[in-house]
Amino acid sequence: MFYREAGQFKSSYQADQAIFPIVQDRWFMALVIAVAFVFIPFFADEYWHQAVIIPFLIMSLAAIGLNILTGYAGLVSLGTGAFMAVGGYATYKISTAFPELNIIIVFFLAGGITAAVGMVFGAPSLRIKGFYLAVATLAAQFFILWCFNKVEWFFNYSPSGTITAPPREVFGILISGPEAEPLARYYTCLIFLCVFALAAKNMVRGHVGRSWMAIRDMDIAAEIIGIRPLQTKLSAFGISSFYCGIAGALYVFCWLGSVETEAFDILNVSFPVLFMVIIGGLGSILGSILGAAFVTLLPIFLTNAPPMVGLVIAADLAKHVEEIIFGLLIMFFLIVEPHGLNRLWQIAKEKIRQWPFPY
Amino acid sequence: MEVFNTFFIAPFADMIGSPIFLLEVVIGGILAGIMYSLVALGFVLIYKASGVFNFAQGAMVLFAALTLVGLMEHSVPLVLAILVTLAVMIGCAYLIERWLLRPLVNQAQIILFMATIGLNFVFEGGGQIVWGSNVKKLDVGIPEKSFEVGGVLLNTFDLTAALVAAVLVGFLAIFFQKTSVGRALRAVADDHQAALAVGIPLKTIWVIVWSVAGFVALVAGIMWGGKAGVSFSLALIALKALPVLILGGFESVPGAIIGGLLIGIFEKVSEVYWGPAFGGAIEGWFAYMAALVFLMFRPQGLFGEKIIERV
Numbered sequence: 001m002f003y004r005e006a007g008q009f010k011s012s013y014q015a016d017q018a019i020f021p022i023v024q025d026r027w028f029m030a031l032v033i034a035v036a037f038v039f040i041p042f043f044a045d046e047y048w049h050q051a052v053i054i055p056f057l058i059m060s061l062a063a064i065g066l067n068i069l070t071g072y073a074g075l076v077s078l079g080t081g082a083f084m085a086v087g088g089y090a091t092y093k094i095s096t097a098f099p100e101l102n103i104i105i106v107f108f109l110a111g112g113i114t115a116a117v118g119m120v121f122g123a124p125s126l127r128i129k130g131f132y133l134a135v136a137t138l139a140a141q142f143f144i145l146w147c148f149n150k151v152e153w154f155f156n157y158s159p160s161g162t163i164t165a166p167p168r169e170v171f172g173i174l175i176s177g178p179e180a181e182p183l184a185r186y187y188t189c190l191i192f193l194c195v196f197a198l199a200a201k202n203m204v205r206g207h208v209g210r211s212w213m214a215i216r217d218m219d220i221a222a223e224i225i226g227i228r229p230l231q232t233k234l235s236a237f238g239i240s241s242f243y244c245g246i247a248g249a250l251y252v253f254c255w256l257g258s259v260e261t262e263a264f265d266i267l268n269v270s271f272p273v274l275f276m277v278i279i280g281g282l283g284s285i286l287g288s289i290l291g292a293a294f295v296t297l298l299p300i301f302l303t304n305a306p307p308m309v310g311l312v313i314a315a316d317l318a319k320h321v322e323e324i325i326f327g328l329l330i331m332f333f334l335i336v337e338p339h340g341l342n343r344l345w346q347i348a349k350e351k352i353r354q355w356p357f358p359y
Numbered sequence: 360m361e362v363f364n365t366f367f368i369a370p371f372a373d374m375i376g377s378p379i380f381l382l383e384v385v386i387g388g389i390l391a392g393i394m395y396s397l398v399a400l401g402f403v404l405i406y407k408a409s410g411v412f413n414f415a416q417g418a419m420v421l422f423a424a425l426t427l428v429g430l431m432e433h434s435v436p437l438v439l440a441i442l443v444t445l446a447v448m449i450g451c452a453y454l455i456e457r458w459l460l461r462p463l464v465n466q467a468q469i470i471l472f473m474a475t476i477g478l479n480f481v482f483e484g485g486g487q488i489v490w491g492s493n494v495k496k497l498d499v500g501i502p503e504k505s506f507e508v509g510g511v512l513l514n515t516f517d518l519t520a521a522l523v524a525a526v527l528v529g530f531l532a533i534f535f536q537k538t539s540v541g542r543a544l545r546a547v548a549d550d551h552q553a554a555l556a557v558g559i560p561l562k563t564i565w566v567i568v569w570s571v572a573g574f575v576a577l578v579a580g581i582m583w584g585g586k587a588g589v590s591f592s593l594a595l596i597a598l599k600a601l602p603v604l605i606l607g608g609f610e611s612v613p614g615a616i617i618g619g620l621l622i623g624i625f626e627k628v629s630e631v632y633w634g635p636a637f638g639g640a641i642e643g644w645f646a647y648m649a650a651l652v653f654l655m656f657r658p659q660g661l662f663g664e665k666i667i668e669r670v
Contacts, residue, residue, distance in 0.1 A: 124651060124654065127654065127658045128654050128655075128658050129658070130468070131412050131468070131472070132654060132658065135604065135605045135650070136647075139647035139650070139651045142643045142647055143644040146641070150637075220668050220669075266598075271476060274473070275473070275476075278469070278470070278473045320484040320488045320492070324480065324481050327476075327479065328477070328481060329477075330473065330476070330477030331459055331477040331478065331481075334470055334473060334474045335474075338467075
């Protein structure tokens with residue numbers, strides 16, 4: 001009754017190709033953005049910013065990056081953590097070497113470096129496919145983290161082996177370092193996510209995205225119709241790593257502040273991001289964000305739910321129970337809806353469109 | 360020049376300088392490699408029969424070892440404990456087939472892969488809830504004595520492990536080649552649909568193959584647990600087995616064995632001779648890099664099925 005496209009006629013090609021062709025969708029999106037920019041900062045306290053919202057935004061960005069690679073180009077990668085680490089460490093190195101340089105520019109430079117590293121480790125994808133490639137990306141994961149652990153130049157010879165985000169300002173507002181306000185960091189992450197999600201959405205609708213999908217669906221056939229596998233696969237690796245690099249930079253500078261390589265571990269980052277992509281829906285930008293919300297919020301919910309209902313569980317037992325529930329939920333989700341949360345969203349929209357007269 | 364020397368000349372000079380020590384390193388590598396093969400074998404069995412890349416194999420090793428140790432702590436005799444653990448693993452195989460694989464039939468491989476990662480969490484969490492998460496000592500009565508043969512130091516435990524692995528592989532080979540169940544398994548591995556068409560019950564076969572993988576996990580758990588104690592780190596040996604898999608090929612049992620041995624030797628030799636030049640702790644990634652370089656020349660691994668692509 002409220003959500004239908006009847007009567008909305010398009011008179012130009014541009015209007016027909018819009019990301020949100022239906023008026024109600026545009027309103028809904030505007031509402032979401034308004035809530036994110038105005039409403040949430042108004043209500044969230046420091047705990048919410050630090051523990052829930054900022055990690056969610058950063059992980060969404062990383063999940064979009066991985067979704068470009070795995071969902072659109074069909075190349076499974078388990079090296080997300082390493083690529084994020086490259087972004088974080090590159091930002092740290094550039095920012096400490098050139099303190100005057102605007103931090104936003106540094107983020108983009110770090111993204112570029114990560115893209116280059118990603119393309120180097122993506123080069124085997126031209127020869128190797130499927131799970132062989134997935135295991136091969138583990139080589140990147142372990143090798144890169146080992147480098148950041150062993151080569152002291154990467155952490156400026158600090159004795160503890162950690163890197164600490166220096167305080168940096170944008171337009172006179174501190175956005176990184178220990179003194180930065182959570183609100184400033186929140187807005188930084190949010191703006192990055194919005195801009196990059198929009199860019200990704202447009203990329204996958206365009207020529208680049210269509211060639212990624214062609215390669216994903218059948219690479220030989222794609223080659224025959226004139227898509228170059230080399231450029232396509234490497235661009236997927238490059239752009240995906242760029243996103244992961246920016247996410248890694250934000251991860252260090254706007255969230256944790258001070259990290260060791262442990263923070264980019266395969267179990268801490270690579271697998272959770274892959275979960276986000278799969279639970280959210282392969283080949284969907286919205287899905288990446290929904291998946292990130294699910295995977296970052298679920299553990300917080302699981303930790304906080306038992307005390308709320310008055311259940312006291314010992315810490316290590318709680319950790320294992322959490323693990324089991326997490327595993328079970330993943331399996332449950334895959335069985336019930338293998339196409340992810342994005343498909344559920346589509347189904348819901350379809351239902352609303354017909355409501356209340358479904359005939 | 361100095362770099363060239365440390366990486367390309369000094370290690371080889373060391374090797375030629377003391378061949379006995381090199382032999383010792385290589386034997387150490389072979390024995391470690393056997394352990395990797397044991398874990399990789401579990402992956403290969405399941406991948407062959409159902410096309411599932413079972414990430415939970417490492418957690419199954421942990422779970423089997425924990426169950427065994429837990430039972431023995433309640434003063435159950437060893438043989439009985441092993442049998443009970445085996446029964447538990449078979450029960451798990453049945454549950455996995457019924458509640459996880461059957462609903463996910465015909466899904467994309469990556470979906471199944473993710474499902475096994477979920478399974479991985481359940482096995483890890485479940486094993487540690489039931490049996491506790493402290494490091495436990497597993498004593499299966501294999502003596503651990505060192506002796507010398509021709510100047511090379513050997514260990515009875517390692518030799519027993521090698522023997523057990525050899526027996527296990529022989530047993531699996533006979534099982535696959537000579538029994539009717541084994542023939543059915545090979546048929547399923549070859550072509551699911553054709554196997555169904557000639558009346559092989561796919562569901563039963565999957566239960567069997569996951570049970571066999573559970574059995575292999577138990578053996579690997581006993582061997583690794585007996586050597587290093589049973590703790591959470593057992594689950595991480597799955598990560599050790601992955602380069603073995605891509606080197607040997609996902610579908611090949613001999614590939615898992617030979618790949619394991621090669622990776623074991625390679626890892627030990629590189630750690631001993633090139634490790635100091637790199638600054639140590641290179642065993643985490645060296646095997647992966649080696650396997651990766653190898654794959655560039657042979658994308659399906661040593662013994663993997665030749666990849667034929669058609670449009």
